[in-house]
Amino acid sequence: MREKLHPFHIGILIYMTQAGVVIFSLPRVIAEHLGYNGWISLIIYYGIAAINITLISLVYRLADGKSIFQIMEDAIPKIVVLPLYIFLLSVWTLVGCMSAKRYIIIYQIFVFPTTHPMLLKLLVDVLAFLLIIKGIYNITKAATLFFWLVIWTIFLLLFFVHDFQWVNLTTFYFHESSDIVTGSFRIFTAFLGYELILLLFPYAEKRKGVMKAVHIGNLLTFITYTLVCLVCFGFYSFDQLKRMKFPMIDLLAYIELPFVERIENLIFSIFLFTSLMGIVMYNWAAVEAAQRILPKANVKWLSAIIVGLAFAVSWIPNVLVEVDAWLRFLGQIEVGIAFGLPLLLIMLLLLQKRREEPWIDYNEP
């Protein structure tokens, strides 16, 4: 019997896919685009994500445990859905590889300025490959362990209780905001990751709590982001925050203990776990799509090819700005997928349901 995913683990998996290295720069991005007290806007993005999840729960209810690929193939000829699969596969592979590259480049900037980033990327990709081939059930188990190793870091924010100044928050709201639309896309991509629940339908336990767990995962991401941003807005002055590349890293550098200080590199290293989960989940999603295209192919080989291709593509952008540009573009497409795919699926499921309705012949005696 194949083991099924419990809602609790799904919640953790979603959180670990959503939260990533973006947390280190998020306060600055918010300050840049949404101005003073921009952190409050996070609730809007959380709300949008929650609406999207509600849309997905509609798919979940209508699908009744069926995989999204099955739904599509039942309604549309396979030859028509193949290009869609290839598109999804490509986007998911690229999102995975670019987020990994981003983590690696940041690490390289801070610690290994002379090391080639692709060498570090190779090691991370090998780890990702080793986890992907273990299957979704084991990925979830690893995500749970990683979660407990990462989540405690949130308590480090307690160090700033003393130096947090409400006056830094000012009484202005969204003053000095600029380019809100582009900014909104950038900020919203920090919440992405929950849409992969679409692929977990056949693996989840048939319980009511599944979609609730996704909501809780999303809520936890929102709480984490809000706490970090609130502390950053209250600790730094607004201008300071706008000029910092990675405010969270500088925040961690401020912590001093009698036997250790400047723990930003250590904590950033621990965030390898969340980054790894992001890469693994997106690449796993790509492998799932690839399996529908080539059903008889060996999963290990497919995973190796996808991770290998992702590695090859990640050679292209060299510097952080380029990677950010790629991620911005891919993020916009992914937002489209997050909303578009559930809408398409709902449409297909409703059509299918209509087709399945029995025809009653009233002329029968």
Added chain:
Amino acid sequence: MTVSNSTNNPSLQHTLDSFNDCIDLIHRTLPDIHVHLVYFDHLVGSDALYRDIINPLTQAKEYELQSLFKKSQYQLTTDSIAVIQGILNGQVAIFHKENVYLLDAYKPEARSIDQSETESVITGPHDAFVELATSNISLIRRRVKSSRLKVLKLAVGEVTKTDLYILYIDGIANMDYVRDLIKRIELIEVDAILDGHMLIQYIDDSPNSIFPLFSVSERTDTAVSKLAGGKIIGILDGSPSVFSAPSSFFEFLASPDDYYQRWLLGTATRLLRFAALVITLTFTALYVSVTTFHYEMIPEDLLLTLTESRSRVPFPPLYEALLMEVTIELLREAGARLPSKIGQTIGIVGGIVIGQAAVQAGLTSNVLIIAVASSAIASFVIPSYVMSASIRLIRFGLIILAGTLGDLGIAMGIAYIIIHLSGLTSLNTSYITPIAPSYFKDWRDVFIRAPFWAMRDRPSQSNTPNKVKMKQKK
């Protein structure tokens, strides 16, 4: 031996031929009554031999023998293989005319019951398993006075045919697991299995993993607690190491002492053990990482001490740490192999070499000595020797990663360990239960040792049909 011979009725000549060149076989003749006895002297207890066989036979007349052999202890055997196997199992074969009877008088030489040297406790029972499986079963039976304690007998080893007993409590153990375990044991095809630790490598889920997947113990109270928790235990004749299955990673960090102390003390000890696990894995690696890449992490005052201590050392921290770690491992291995009296000398010599001479010679820094010694001591806090050894080996990997990639290397190493652990199963159950799958109720008996009233359920990993172990007070 031909097939036709083996299926023939057993004869004295055939039996003696089978044991040709076995000088330890005893063939005794009682000419008055035309009886021949065949047995191994060292497998048979002389008391039982005289009381149950020789005395009754010598006192009986030949016409009385038929009625004597009708007693239930004399088993009439018609298969020559059964006769040979019986003799090998410590039975006495009695040949009379055309008939062969087997009578059990098994009493091999065995070590007396003693304390366990590898799993000592401060409080609690001190008797430990010995090499004789029947003694071990008696130790368990004495503690579990229930007809529900079932004992199945299997044989492993094509040549050695070693007895293996599978014990479980009917109604508490999951029978699917029992069947699965038996199936795995029956599939073993090897000439000899000499120890419980060796056996589990043939039947566990991932033989290539560095981690032990079935827990092994020499302690009787541990074995009984596993049985009561719904697990299955296996006793191999000739080995004091009794295995239990299924097991989780966290089981290896628990000691019987935790339950014999007050719960707060038990909890503190358990937490200390988790701290020891972290120290063993990361302490030396962190030293290497900090002194190679992350000097900024050290506060200014401490940095002065550290640089002063490292100023005379000509090697990079990675080599320095590996040198010391290998020396510690050499000392440990030498101490384990040598007699205890010489072992102590090795300890003293090693202590001086490591503690004094290495620093004075400028081969290593004081701070590293502290890091290496702390992680070595911490590794011995882990109660299971096998797990402790696995963790110590993994530590080397982390040190090398720390020396090449700093903190990121350590994080990568830990990520790899977690990825590996996530894929492991023990008797098809998750090895990292109760974290994933998460059974929060079980956390009370994993990360802490909750008071007994708070631990009402058996471990979820056992998947027992009878979950509750304690009645709630009204």
